[in-house]
Amino acid sequence: MRLSFSSPTPEGRQSAGHRFRPRAVPALTIGALVAAVLTVGQASADTPTTPAAAESVNLALLPGAVASAKSQRLTAPAATYSPANATDVFVHNGWTSNYASVGNGYDPTQDWFQVKLATPAPVYEVFSRWTSPAKPTEYDLQVSTDADCQTWSTVTHVVNPSDKDSQVIDRSDPISCVRMQALATTSTTGYTINEFEIWSGPKPAPVVGQIIPVPVQQTPGTGQPWKLTDKSRIVVSSSALTATAEVLAGYLRPATGFVIPVVTGSATAADISLSLNSVPGLPAANAAEGYSLTVSTTGVKIVAPQAHGLFNGFVSLRQLLPAAINSSIAGVGPWTAQPITVLDYPRYQHRGLQLDPARNFLTVTETRSMIDQLAALKGNQLHLHLSDSQSWRLEIKGYPALDGTGCNGAGCIAGFYTQEDFKGLVEYAADRFIEIVPELEGPAHATAAVRSLGGVAVMGCQGQTQTDRFCTNPNDPASGRALAFWRDAIAQLAAISPAPIIHIGGDEAIGMPHEDYKWWIGQMETIVNGTGKRMMGWNPALEGYAPGSTSINHYWSDYTGGGPPLIKPEWFNQGRDVITTPEWNSYLDFGYDGSPGRTPRTELDKSYSWDPEWVYEKYRSVWAQPAYGGPKAADIIGIEAPIWGEQMRGLATNEFMVFPRLAGILEKAWSPKVLTQDYDAYRQRLSAAGPRWAFANVNFGSIAQVTWSPESMGTVTRFGVDKTVTNAPLGRLAAGSTPPGEFTSTIDWGDGSPTEAAGIAARDYVTSQRQGRSLMTVNGSHTYPADGAYHGTVTYSRQGQTWIVPFVATGVPSCTTMVTGTHNGPLTVSSGVTCFAGATVSGPVKVAAGAGLYASGSEFRGPVTASGAGNVLLCGTTVSGPVSVTGGTRVWLGNQQGECAPATVRGPVNVSDSVGQVTIDGTTIAGPLVLRNNTGSTIVSGNHISGPLSCTGNSPAPTNAGRPNSVSGPKSGQCAGL
Secondary structure (H helix, E strand, O other): OEOOEEOOOOOOOOOOOOOOOOOEEOOEOHHHHHHOOOOOOOOOOOOOOOOOOOOOOEHHHOOOOEEEEOOOOOOOOHHHHOHHHHHOOOOOOOEEOOHHHEOOOEOHHHOEEEEEEEEEEEEEEEEEEEEOOEOOOEEEEEEEOOOOOOOOEEEEEEEOOOOEEEEEEEEEEEEEEEEEEEEEOOOOOOOEEEEEEEEOOOOOOOOOOOOOOOOOEEEEOOOOOEEEOOOOOEEEOOHHHHHHHHHHHHHHHHHHOOOOOEEEOOOOOOOEEEEEOOOOOOOHHHOOOOEEEEEEOOEEEEEEOOHHHHHHHHHHHHHHOOHHHHOOOOEOOOEEEOOEEEEEOOOOOEEEEEEOOOOOOOOHHHHHHHHHHHHOOOOOEEEEEOEOOOOEOEOOOOOOOOOOOOOOOOOOOOOOEOHHHHHHHHHHHHOOOOEEEEEEEEOOOOHHHHHHOOOHHHHOOOOOOOOOOOOOOOOOHHHHHHHHHHHHHHHHHHHHOOOOEEEEEOOOOOOOOHHHHHHHHHHHHHHHHHOOOEEEEEOOHHHHOOOOOOOEEEEOOOOOOOOOOOOOHHHHOOOOOEEEOOHHHHOOOEOOOOOOOEOOOOOHHHHHOOEOOEOEEOOOOEEHHHHHOOOOHHHEEEEEEEOOOOOOOHHHHHHHHHOOHHHHHHHHHHOOHHHOOOHHHHHHHHHHHHHHHHHOOOOOOOOOOOOOOOEEEEEEEEOOOOOEEEEEEEEEEEOOOOOHHHOEEEEEOOOOOOOEEEOOEOOOOEHHHOEOOOOEEEEEEEEOOOOOEEEEEEEEEEOOEEEEEEEEEEOOOOOOEEEOOEEOOOEEEOOOEEEEEOOEEOOOEEEOOOOEEEEEOOEEOOOEEEEOOOEEEEEOOEEOOOEEEEOOOEEEEOEOOOEEOOOEEOOOEEEEOOOOOEEEEOOEEOOOEEEEOOOOOEEEEOOEEOOOEEEEOOOOOOEOOOOOOEEOOOEEEOOOOO
C-alpha cells in the first residue's frame, strides 16, 4: 500500500492512516477471505508528471535547424566539440569554444553560439546546460528576425547563470535565430554548452512518475483510482492470449490472494482488458512491442497489435499498483492504481542483460528469478555466457568430460545445465517474451573446454603453450579437430535454442596471429549460419565476418591487452547491426557506492549518463563516434549490460550488482533519447522501483543517491483451531533510505488486548558484503479469544513519524485451488483447500478427509458430503440436496452478522463430530437440521428451517447469539430453546 505518515498527535501518536477498532468477525465472504480485502486508509499514489503540452516544441530539434558558433575547439577529433552536439539532446557532450588559442588572438569574452531555426517561429523559452566552470559570468541572449541572421537584438542580459539556465523571453513574432553572445568570463577554458534548447512554449517539467523505463507518453487522468478486487478478471480478446494472460495473472495472485480468472467476453470496471488491435499513434516499426494503457474507474484497458505489447503494457500496470503487488505472500491491499493514459514503444529492439554462470554457476531457479526481474523492466534478451576458461556449463551429448565442474576463485560455485534444463529456461523466458541468447566462447577463453577435450596436445596448435585457446592455424590438424567439435556443439545448441542468435565470443584472443584468428571466426560463421542461426561476436570478431553477412557486431571496447589500437572506422562502415555494451558505462561487475568490484567504478550516474550514439572508449580515452565513426546510430539495434561472474557468488551478489543500475541502462534501451538525459528525474523514478524490488525479495543496492519511497503491506495471518498465531509475519515496511535500526514497532492485535512492543527483523545496507536493505518485517505470536477474523495493525515509529500498517488474522486457511465457471458432473475435493467463486457444479460435491471447501456465490446441483474434512464454508451458495459434514474442523453455513452471505440448502443438514467452530446463521434449510457431538463453539442463529431442529451431545451447548431461529418442526435436545 502507498504509505501515509504524520507526526504524533494528542490522540496517541496516530498516523494519517485509519486506526481500526478491535473486532472479531466470525466469517467473511469467500472473496474477502481469499483476498483479505480491507477498507484501509491510503495516500494517493504518486501522480506522473504530464509530458510537454503538444504546442510546446524544442525548435532546435526540428529538421533543418542548424547550430553554429564563432569558434570551436579544434583538438582531434574535432567532431567531439562541434556546435551540433549542443542540440542533439545528449547532455554529456556539447560545443566547446576554441580555448586552445587563448592569448593568441582569441577573445573569450566575445565568443558566441547560435541556432538558426528551420522555419521562423515564436520563441517562449531558451534553456542552456553549462559545464562549470566553462561558462560565462555574463552574456546576452539575442534573437534575429531577418532571414540570414545578420541583425541581432538583445532580449535579456544574464549574469552568473546557473549550470541549468532557463530564460523566458516570450517572443510571439517569428524568430529566425537565437544566439548566446558571451560578454565576460573568469575561466581560462572558454565555454562548453552541453545543451541548448529553444522552446515554442514553456519547457516541460521533467517526467517522473512510477514507470521505468519512462514511457514515450504518459498523461495523468482524473477521478478516483482503479481498484483490483476479488471480482477482477483478465479479459482477453482472443483465446489465443490465454497462456500469456495466465502468466500475467500469476504475477498478481500471490500478493492479492485473488482468483483473477482469465476469460473472454465483455470487461467490467474491475477487470483488466487485453485486446489485440491497432493503436493510434504507434509507429508501424514498433508494432511488435508497442502498446497503449488506460487506467480509469471504468477499468484497465491494454491494447497492442501483438501479444508482446500486451505483456509490456501489463508490466507498466504492475508498476502503477502498490509495490507490495510484488510480494510472494498475501497482503491486505487495497490494490489501486491512479488514472493514467500511456502510449509506449521501445527505442531499440534488443534490450539485454548478460549473466555469467561460466565463472560461478547460477541455478535454474536463480536464473528464472533474474528473468522475472528483467521482464519487469521490459528487457527482452538474456545473454547467457555458458563457457569460459573456468568451465563449460551446457551438456553436449557425446562429450561427458564437459561436466561443469570448474568455477572461479575461493568459495566459487560449480554447476551444470542439462539440455532439458536449458530448454526449460528457454520456455520460461519465452513465456515472458525474453529470448535467451546462448554464448559458447572461443577461440580463446577456453581452458575448460580444451582440457576436457584432450588438452593442448589435442586441441592446441603444434608448439602451443597457452592452455586457454583452440588452434586457429588452418594448416594445423588440431584446428580441424577443434572445428569438428564446434560443429557438433553448435548443432546441438541450435537444436534446443529457438532464438535466432548464437554468440561465439571471440574477444581477447591476445597474442594469436590475427589472420589465423580471422580465419577461425569465418569458419565459425559458416558453422552457425549452417544451423539457420545468425552469429554474434564480441569485437574484434567482426573482422573475420564474411562481407555482406548478417552477423552482429557486439561492441564493448577496443581492448588489445596494452597493444596498439585495433579499433578502426572499418568496424562501422559496413552497415552491420551493432549491439553496444560499453565497458565504461554498462559493465555491472564494476563496483559502485563502495561495493567490491572491478575498476573503474561505475556509479549510478555513470551507468545512466551516456547514450549509445555517443560511446566513450575507455582504453583510448576518446569518444568512439567522433574518433572512429561509430557505432553509427542507424546501425545500433540495442544495448546489453553484462555482469561478469569472477567475483559473483550466487543470486544475491548478482542482484546487488545488477540492481539498481540495470534499470537505467534498460531505460536507455527502451525510452526516447529526449526523455533519458535528466539524471535527477531518473532518480525520482527509481525511488519507486526500490520498494518493488524489496517486496520481490531482490537484494538491490539501496544507495544514498536515491531517496527511496517508503511503502508497506500488512499480511493475512492464519491460525488453526487453537486460535494461536506463532511468530507470524504481520507487517512489512520498505524504507530503503533509512537504516532499520532507527525504527521501533508495536502491535495492536485487533481483539481488544493491550498493544505490545515488537521487534523488527531486517537486513541493513552493507556495501562491503554486497548486501542491500530488506523489508522491515514485524512478526508476532498471539492467541485470540474466539474463532473468526480480526483486523489488527502494526505501527512503525521513527523520529516522531509513524507508519500504521493493517493486517488480518483469520482462522480460514488460504486456497490452494480456485474453481470458477461451470463444472459438469460430480466433483471431489481430494486435498488442499478448494475455493469456488461464482461457480456452478452440476453434480454432487464430496470433500475428502483433510481437504477443505469454501464456496461464495456458487451453486451445487447435488448434495455436499464431507468426512474428516478440514473447513467447509458456504457463503451465498445454494446446495440442491442434503449437506452432511462428519468430523470436520470448522463448518460455516452463512453468517449474516459477519461478511459471509446467507446460504440456501434444499435438503437436510447434518453436522457431527466437528472439532472447531460450527456457525449456521441466516441459512434457509429445506429439511431437518441435526447437530451431534460437536466439540467447538456452536452458533445456530437466524435460520429458516423447514423441519425439526435437533441438537445432542454438543460441548459446549449451541447458542443462538440472541437471534432466534424460525423452525417448521420441533426443537429438541440442546436446541430446544433456540
